[in-house]
Amino acid sequence: xxxxxxxxxxxxxxxxxxxxxxxxxxxxxxxxxxxxxxxxxxxxxxxxxxxxxxxxxxxxxxxxxxxxxxxxxxxxxxxxxxxxxxxxxxxxxxxxxxxxxxxxxxxxxxxxxxxxxxxxxxxxxxxxxxxxxxxxxxxxxxxxxxxxxxxxxxxxxxxxxxxxxxxxxxxxxxxxxxxxxxxxxxxxxxxxxxxxxxxxxxxxxxxxxxxxxxxxxxxxxxxxxxxxxxxxxxxxxxxxxxxxxxxxxxxxxxxxxxxxxxxxxxxxxxxxxxxxxxxxxxxxxxxxxxxxxxxxx
Ligand SMILES: NC(=O)c1ccc[n+]([C@@H]2O[C@H](COP(=O)([O-])OP(=O)(O)OC[C@H]3O[C@@H](n4cnc5c(N)ncnc54)[C@H](O)[C@@H]3O)[C@@H](O)[C@H]2O)c1
Numbered sequence: 001x002x003x004x005x006x007x008x009x010x011x012x013x014x015x016x017x018x019x020x021x022x023x024x025x026x027x028x029x030x031x032x033x034x035x036x037x038x039x040x041x042x043x044x045x046x047x048x049x050x051x052x053x054x055x056x057x058x059x060x061x062x063x064x065x066x067x068x069x070x071x072x073x074x075x076x077x078x079x080x081x082x083x084x085x086x087x088x089x090x091x092x093x094x095x096x097x098x099x100x101x102x103x104x105x106x107x108x109x110x111x112x113x114x115x116x117x118x119x120x121x122x123x124x125x126x127x128x129x130x131x132x133x134x135x136x137x138x139x140x141x142x143x144x145x146x147x148x149x150x151x152x153x154x155x156x157x158x159x160x161x162x163x164x165x166x167x168x169x170x171x172x173x174x175x176x177x178x179x180x181x182x183x184x185x186x187x188x189x190x191x192x193x194x195x196x197x198x199x200x201x202x203x204x205x206x207x208x209x210x211x212x213x214x215x216x217x218x219x220x221x222x223x224x225x226x227x228x229x230x231x232x233x234x235x236x237x238x239x240x241x242x243x244x245x246x247x248x249x250x251x252x253x254x255x256x257x258x259x260x261x262x263x264x265x266x267x268x269x270x271x272x273x274x275x276x277x278x279x280x281x282x283x284x285x286x287x288x289x290x291x292x293x294x295x296x297x
Contacts, residue, residue, distance in 0.1 A: 001135050001178060002239055005030035010075055010082045012062050012119060013089030015042035017189030018139060018182075020049075021227025022086055025235055027052050031084065034075040036060040038089070038197050042190075061199075062089045062115030068122045076126075083127060083134030084238075087119040087161075088182075090139060091194035094209065094217070097152035101205030105153055107198055112157035116164060124172070133176035135238050138165045142185050142251050145258065169243055173294040178241045182234055185248030186224035192217035241296060 009026045013019040014035025023033050023046070033055045037043050043057035056078055060071040076082060090112050093104055116138050127134050143151070144158040162181055169179035195209055209217075230247045237245035246252070 001133065001241070004084070004235070004238075006032075007084050007134070008032045008034070008075070008079045008082045009084035009086065010034045010036060010072070010119075010123065011086040011088055012036045012060065012115060013139075014086070015039055015046040015057070017191065018184065018187055018227050018230050019086065019088045020046055021229075021231035022088065022234060023050060023055060024228060025231035026084070027054055029235070030054075032079040034058055034071075034079060034082075036062070036071050036075075036089075038062075062087075062118055063110035065118050065121070068118040072122045072126070081126065081130050081132060082123055083130075083132050085119055085123045085127070085134070085136045086139070087116040087136070088139040089115050090141075090191065091197060092151055092154050092191050093194065094151050094213065095207070096149045097156075099207075100153055103202045103205040107202040107206070108153040109157050110202070112154065113160050113164075116161050120164070120168060124168075124177075127177055128172075128175050131175075135178040135180065136165075136168065136172070137180045137182055137234060137238065137245070139182045139184070140165070142183050142248065144181070144183055145255060146251075166243065169294050170290040173290075178238065178294075180234075180237050180241075180243055180245050182230075182237075182245045182247065183251075184225070184230055185251055186221065187230055187247075188224040188226055189221055192221055241294075243294070 004026060009031045011019045011022050011033065014023050015037035016039070019035065019037070023035050026033050027050065031054070035043060035046055035055065036058045038059070038061050040059050043059065047055060047057050056075065058071045058075055060067050062068065072082070091108065093108050095104070120136070124136070138161050140158045140161045143155050144162040147155045165179055165181040172179055192214060198206060225248065233247045234245055
């Protein structure tokens with residue numbers, strides 16, 4: 001997609017951080033924009049700052065299928081058919097898996113994975129049916145590749161969003177709908193305040209973040225990239241129909257090191273039976289073809 005003007009964009013987590021940066025960038029391109037967020041105060045503040053008649057706000061918890069469908073209807077009634085979908089809302093829980101409860105899993109996967117699934121399930125059938133093309137951008141993270149002991153559930157969700165997005169890209173390419181995965185590193189944002197949007201129903205077994213650690217997170221996020229810079233890279237990525245949108249160049253060497261280490265895990269010199277090799281040869285050729293087709297090659 002080269003021309004954004006006149007298209008309708010739906011951005012989850014659009015009231016702060018990366019989502020708000022995307023809203024600004026898309027409005028500047030002449031899009032109509034809906035910012036969907038769980039924080040009504042942030043929506044109100046964002047609408048004031050954006051001060052543009054082409055943007056509306058809608059309160060939405062992305063973990064809820066029903067709310068998602070309602071928000072989609074409301075936005076499409078007001079702005080027209082959505083052809084740019086940004087599944088961007090996310091929260092973080094900075095703790096290890098062995099210290100996590102079912103409530104922790106349900107909250108983090110509910111927002112960071114189910115939120116993306118709900119966005120896809122709600123909008124993709126509409127986008128396909130209308131035949132207007134479009135683009136879906138799912139915000140993952142470098143944590144879709146790089147794991148630590150913490151944040152384990154966040155890693156789990158972001159790895160899953162990566163798989164979901166790549167698979168979706170191949171199935172939507174024939175419809176003229178692109179799919180990209182945004183993988184940011186550190187961004188100036190509000191994500192350190194995630195605890196404040198944790199629903200009471202999933203807080204029973206949750207441990208509140210220690211004050212000292214919260215202060216460190218606030219400081220470290222101040223060093224992050226400006227959301228406007230991330231957004232500009234996202235729009236370039238859509239224009240080029242790139243799958244991976246790597247906004248932070250500081251990760252390239254580390255990914256190379258990681259991929260090399262992964263390849264070293266294969267045992268050298270093992271025999272490959274010809275019948276199996278034949279099956280994989282066919283599959284590999286089809287996979288390569290799908291990647292090329294999705295890039296328009
Ligand atoms: N900030 C970073 O350093 C960083 C790095 C890599 C990836 N990311 C990812 O970027 C995305 C955007 O985060 P951000 O950094 O801009 O954080 P942010 O907290 O500034 O913005 C996220 C927005 O999502 C909203 N939100 C939270 N839960 C929601 C829910 N259930 N339903 C709807 N909206 C909800 C919040 O209210 C907030 O406005 C997330 O998916 C995050 O995982 C952030």
